[in-house]
Amino acid sequence: MSERKKTEQKIFEAATELFLEKGVDRTSVRDIAAKANINLALLNYYFRSKENLFNTIFAKLMQENSKKLIEILDSDMSLKEKIENYVVEYIDMLLENPLLVSFVMSILHRSWDEKPKMDGFNYLYSTEKFTKQLSDESRKGNIKKINPTHFFVDMLSLITFPFAIKLLIMDKAEINEREFRTFIRERKKRIPRLLINELKIKSD
Amino acid sequence: MSERKKTEQKIFEAATELFLEKGVDRTSVRDIAAKANINLALLNYYFRSKENLFNTIFAKLMQENSKKLIEILDSDMSLKEKIENYVVEYIDMLLENPLLVSFVMSILHRSWDEKPKMDGFNYLYSTEKFTKQLSDESRKGNIKKINPTHFFVDMLSLITFPFAIKLLIMDKAEINEREFRTFIRERKKRIPRLLINELKIKSD
DNA sequence: TTCTGTTTTAAACAATGTTTTAAACAATGT
DNA sequence: ACATTGTTTAAAACATTGTTTAAAACAGAA
Known part of the structure; x- marks a missing residue:
């Protein structure tokens, strides 16, 4: 169930938390990847860029x-x-x-x-x-x-x-x-x- | 008079403007140097670091x-x-x-x-x-x-x-x-x- | 002038941030 | 089994950041 959360969602949620807490500018994509426990490149696979991820979240x-x-x-x-x-x-x-x-x-x-x-x-x-x-x-x-x-x-x-x-x-x-x-x-x-x-x- | 403004002041003023306008995180030391028309190293010479410059300004x-x-x-x-x-x-x-x-x-x-x-x-x-x-x-x-x-x-x-x-x-x-x-x-x-x-x- | 300390410059450095590439993997339908 | 699909991984390329260095230019005092 919540064990195998889809990676896209994991990225989304981790990024949301970090953006809210530390602000977009002070959050790096590596931070997001680490928090979501995913490989860095997946971020670019699902969302094209950090900017685009941010737009989606916003x-x-x-x-x-x-x-x-x-x-x-x-x-x-x-x-x-x-x-x-x-x-x-x-x-x-x-x-x-x-x-x-x-x-x-x-x-x-x-x-x-x-x-x-x-x-x-x-x-x-x-x-x-x-x-x-x-x-x-x-x-x-x-x-x-x-x-x-x-x-x-x-x-x-x-x-x-x-x-x-x-x-x-x-x-x-x-x-x-x-x-x-x-x-x-x-x-x-x-x-x-x-x-x-x-x-x-x-x-x- | 205002022609040869002391560099320290020039840095201070340029940084203040940029910090207010774009925010601290989105302002790089190179931006500041460019706006103040000074060499990059002067920033670290007069103020020890960007962080310190910011503290002073704030x-x-x-x-x-x-x-x-x-x-x-x-x-x-x-x-x-x-x-x-x-x-x-x-x-x-x-x-x-x-x-x-x-x-x-x-x-x-x-x-x-x-x-x-x-x-x-x-x-x-x-x-x-x-x-x-x-x-x-x-x-x-x-x-x-x-x-x-x-x-x-x-x-x-x-x-x-x-x-x-x-x-x-x-x-x-x-x-x-x-x-x-x-x-x-x-x-x-x-x-x-x-x-x-x-x-x-x-x-x- | 020569000496002294300050100011300026250009380049190098180290760290971090972002994006891309290419290969490995897993699941699925044929 | 094969080929096709979408997904994941590891590595490296690339860009930008803040900071530091090493040396040249400058100013004023001796």
Whole structure:
């Protein structure tokens, strides 16, 4: 069963772990081969190059992890419900994959120009439907006049950034891994409250 | 005058630019030498190694850019004033040095273990005085009971994260460099309002 | 000038990273 | 059994990296 895992998969998994942990640039193909327990040349046999392997992994990671998030944004919930669900779902996803934020941001900084690769980022942002919903509610006067871009950037910042500075937080607040996870979980309630507060206050 | 800039400085400046732009790992010592228009060996003559050059640059960058911020946090202003000033000052600083966020975060992800180097990060976080002020005002009942860590993380997230995803924002919101800067400037008022709102609401 | 220490250069070095080649192997269908 | 397929191995070729060396050019002081 799991004894004889297909080599392609072994490479894929080993590379994913290493890329997330050490970053793409600090991971060598020899590292990957060693971790996957395969011959170096197999990497080129299955994936043409390190770069190509990385592209495959990146696309997969983005798609897998953002599926639920997109669904929420495109669902028929109310604005309030959407925000609450989105925050919780996003945080849960990152709690399972805490290195994702640093990884994505390093890629973002690294290779924006390469357009094809960047499709993966689509998953990370708002959807048309959600943006429209924001504008609509705003126009109807249910909530204060709001700039959807600002709002979504706020939300994204509050959710994801703490993962990027995890080590800094742990160091300064003098908390350990377990306490950090608690700290993050507290944000599931905090962030929606903050955001919805901002929406409620009419007039500017 | 500026014609014959000392080589040490030329190396320093070229390296700083490249490190910020391409990241430390993707910058080779030969790149630096080329950009600085100096011979390769001079790099090792003046700075002992690439690693050492990087440490020097990192320390300098942190110190320079966080001076004003620390001063604000440690001043005698009211909480509200501090928040307003801090946000504006931080954003102005990052507008002048937009690559700093990605840079710092990559370092944070890259080499946390190396304690000595990490002193630079002290500048990036809250100070004791500010944290105490938050707790005090909170205890006096002037503001709602607040968790200083959450509050500071919120503030940091809202200020800095947009710079890290600048390219994503520009792409999705279909704005150019100039409009991005405007977008960021709008946040100078938005972020303090959001934060102070959160403080005002008594009870939990 | 000659001497001294500093600055600059070009080349070499060692280590590591990536890709390619060609041969060995295993499983399968004919 | 043979030939064909896809897979794996070992070795080497190739490229790039950070670092070091050895010697020349230079500047200022004696």
